[in-house]
Amino acid sequence: MRIGLIIASVIPVLWLVSVTPSAMAATSPPAAGGALVVQGTVLGTAGQAVAGQQVNLIAWPQQQVTAALQPGQAVPTTLVGSAVTSASGSYAIRVASPGGLAASATDGIVNLEVITTGTAGFSASSFHRQLVTTAAGPAFAASPAGGAQTADLRLLPGGQPVGATPGVQCGILHFVRSFGDRQTTVGGVWSHVPGVAVRFTYSVGQHSSLGVGVRGIAGGWSASGSYSIEGGASSSTGFPRVSGVEGTHFRTNFVYGLYNVECGGQQTQPTSYAGGTRNVHAATPSATHCVLFRAGSTFTLNRSSAYTYGGGVEMSGPIGIDLSAHTGYNTSAALAFTFTQSRDLCGTNANPGGVPKRLVAGLG
């Protein structure tokens, strides 16, 4: 299988020109080196492999740039690389050196997106990577699953040939308007018993990966990847303390924005943190990986891979579906348990000393 591949070093300039495959081939070196960042397959609206479709990898600007956009303004994304799909619809994009993307990074995290527009349709998928320093220079950290990101793109109705409308720059995103504050779950805790109190803090510097929605010219919205955004309150008051028999989701607010994709469709994703703390009742998950803590103990989970809340972002109002929310606690977020009686603490995935994901207190 031959994958049509065009590689580009990072082009740290405002991407304002729609680039056709032939144009890219003329301006970019052929596939030779660089780290594989993203790969996948492009399928048409009927599920068939789409050959000859250009796929671009773009980087979003820093969070404060996106948050300041006014309606009608173009998003100053950076073209990172491109590829053209093979006969089987496959594509792969390598990046020789991501060092030029440092200006796009927030706390070292770069928000990336593969996007394709054209006669066959439009699709996009968002993900993010940490920029790390290696002996060979700046590089993207591997995807959470290891290796390159896989982004299979199913085309949505829409798109038009490049140049069909003079002056239109296909693939460019324009900010349309804000969807306002959206309640977002950034943590959760459950208890079957009294004798345990829990405090959740979500402070400045914390990052959450929130779902991105896309749709074509016709049809509804669908989830398509995630966008990393910094949140957290400047005060250390945290969420209201939870104690007794309770199941709680900790919710705060992020602002979501609506974007038009030229020659494509529409996209929505978070633009800024809005703050606020609210505890919402949540059904208790099954948790069987237990450890007994004696009365008087405290246990704090202060760096965690956490858990992805499937419908964690309330977007059903504006777009008809809720989007995912994942907060991997870093040092800016913590879940602190205080045991006034001897109690079990149980993880849904592993015991509390491992990678528990969600924690449930029970009778010890």
Added chain:
Amino acid sequence: MERTPTPVACRSGLLPDSVRRLPRWGLACGLALLAACSSAPAVNTGPFGGGGDSSSLCVPVGRGGVLSYGLNAFTNTGGTARIERVALTDPHDLRIVAAYVVPVTGNTLYGVLSGYPPARGLPADVQWDRRQRANGAAIPHSRGIQYNLVLVLKPAGTKGTARSVDVFYRAAGQDYHLQTTTRIEVLAGPACA
């Protein structure tokens, strides 16, 4: 005593000039340095796995009391391994009185309790009768069970702390190092804040 490489020898900038001038000596010295630098096994890369989310624990044990610390468990994905030594990472006024490896047939671990083991009413999953002293313990392939590390910890004063627990072990002729991710604080008082 912890087995760590000699830091000075691992810094290329501190190698003597004579190493470059005398190729044979240099080669021999280089090989020796390479061996010394590679003697410390990488953390959490062996068949016991390791790592996990970062957390911190505080447990009160009362004056003169000890903590039975059974928060961490591991599996062995390889052949039979031997634990050579269990130690606390960066301990301050905290020492290990005893260390055991206890097979656990289910998901419930020993727990975090005051006093010497075994505690009364242990979960049925915890196979205390099949425990081994951790130092020198032979750890077979897990085959559906996990191994609970149970340490008896005693603070020297009013408070003892450690950054984590280190398990040095050997499997298939190689040395490995498992390091837990829970900071431990043991108070000689009635309750943690």
